[in-house]
Amino acid sequence: MDHFTDIASTQSVLTAARAIRDAMPDIPLLFTFRSAKEGGEQTIPTQHYLALNRAAIDSGLVDMIDLELFTGDADVKATVDYAHAHNVYVVMSNHDFHQTPPAEEIVLRLRKMQALGADIAKIAVMPQSQHDVLTLLTATLEMRQRYADGPVITMSMAKEGIISRLAGEVFGSAATFGAVTQASAPGQIAVNDLRSVLMILHNA
Template sequence: MISSLKAADLIGTEEINQQPLICAPLVGKNDTDILNELTNIRYKKPDVIEWRADFYEDICDRDKVFHILQTMKSKVPNIPILFTIRSVHEGGESIELTERGKVSLLAALCCRGLVDIIDYELRNDVDSIHYLRQISLRYNIQMILSYHNFKKTPECSEIVEMCKKMDHLDADFVKVAVMPNNMDDALELLRATNEVKKSINAKLVTISMGKFGAVSRLFGWVFGSAMTFGIGEQSSAPGQVPVEDVRRVIEITSKYMN
C-alpha cells in the first residue's frame, strides 16, 4: 500500500483549520502532459494535487491509470493526491467509462492505496456512495461527496440542506461548487458556507465559480471552507486563481486575523 496522507493528514490540526488547503488540478490528456504538469506544479507546493482523470485519454485502461498514479506518487510523495472523474452532468469531460466502471476503478484505487482522497458526486446512486464509503474507510482513504452546478447558485437553504445530506452519508469532505450570475449569488454561497459549517461534522468545501466567484476562492476559508482550488499549470474550472496568488492573499489576510 502506497498511500500516506500529508498536509497535516488533511486538516488534522486547529492551525490548518484556520487556513484552507490549496489544491492544484492536473488536466493532462496523456502521461507526458500529466508528468510535465506535475513537475511544474510541485514547485508551487500545493497542499493537495487533484488528478482530473476524466481528461485522461486512457482512463479506460486500468493498468495505465495504476502506472501513472504510481509514478505521480513517487514524484510527490509528500503531497496527497485527490482522484476525480467528474461527470459530464457536472462539468466533466465525456468518457467511455460507465458509472459502474468508475465505481470499480475508485474501489480498486482505494484497495491499492494509490490515492489519498476520492471524489464522488452526490447525484450518483446511493448504494454506490455507501459502497465507496465502506471501501474508502477500510483502506483509510478520505472521501469527498460533491455537487456542481454550472448554471446557477441555489438558495442558501438548499445549499445548507445539500451539505447536511452529504454529511449524513459520512463523507470526510462535502463540496459544493456553483455558478453565480452576479455578486449577490457569490454572497449567497458565502452565507451558506458560514451557516452550514456550524451544523456538519465533515470538512466543508464551497466554491463560487466564474468572475463573480473569485472572492470565494480567495476568502471562502474565512467563512468556513476548508479547501480552495488554484491553477498550478492549467485551470480545471471557471474563475480559478493561480496557486501563488491564492497563497499570498491567504497569508496576508491571516496576518490581520490572528
C-alpha cells in the same frame, strides 16, 4: 483523471497513478474523475466510475478519493464504507455549472454528504449575479455554524465568484483550488497569487 485518454483501462489509470505517486511521494494524493455532467472532460458508465474508485482505493496509491454526491445514494454509501475500510478519506462533491441553488438547498446537499459519510463535503456553484455569490457564502456560514461535523469546501465559480475562493475561510470553507498552469474550473486563480492573498487573510 477525466483528462486521461485511456480511462477505459483500469490498469493504465493505476499506472498513471503510480507515476504521480512516485513523483510526489510526500504529497497527499486525491483521486478524481470529474464526470462531464459536473464539468469534467468525459462521460463513463456509472459502474466503471465506481470500479475506478475502488481500484484506486485498493491500489494503496491514493490518500483520498473524490466521490460525486449524485452518483446514487446506495452506491455512494457503499463506496464510502469501502474507502474507510481501507483508510482512504472521501471528499464528496457536487458541481452546478448552470446556477446557484438557494442557500437552503446548498446546505441540504452539504448535510446529505455528511450523512452519507463524507470526510469532507464540497460544493461549487455558478453565480448569475453578485447576489448569488452572497447566497453561497451565506450557506457556507450557516453550514459551519449549525451543521458541520467536519471540513466543508465551497466556492462560487467564474469571475463573479473569485471572492469566495479568496475569502472562503472567513465564512467556513476549509480549502480552495488554485491553478498551476491552466485552470480546471472557471475562476481559478494562479497558485502563487492565491497563496499570497490567503496568507494575508489567514494571518490578519
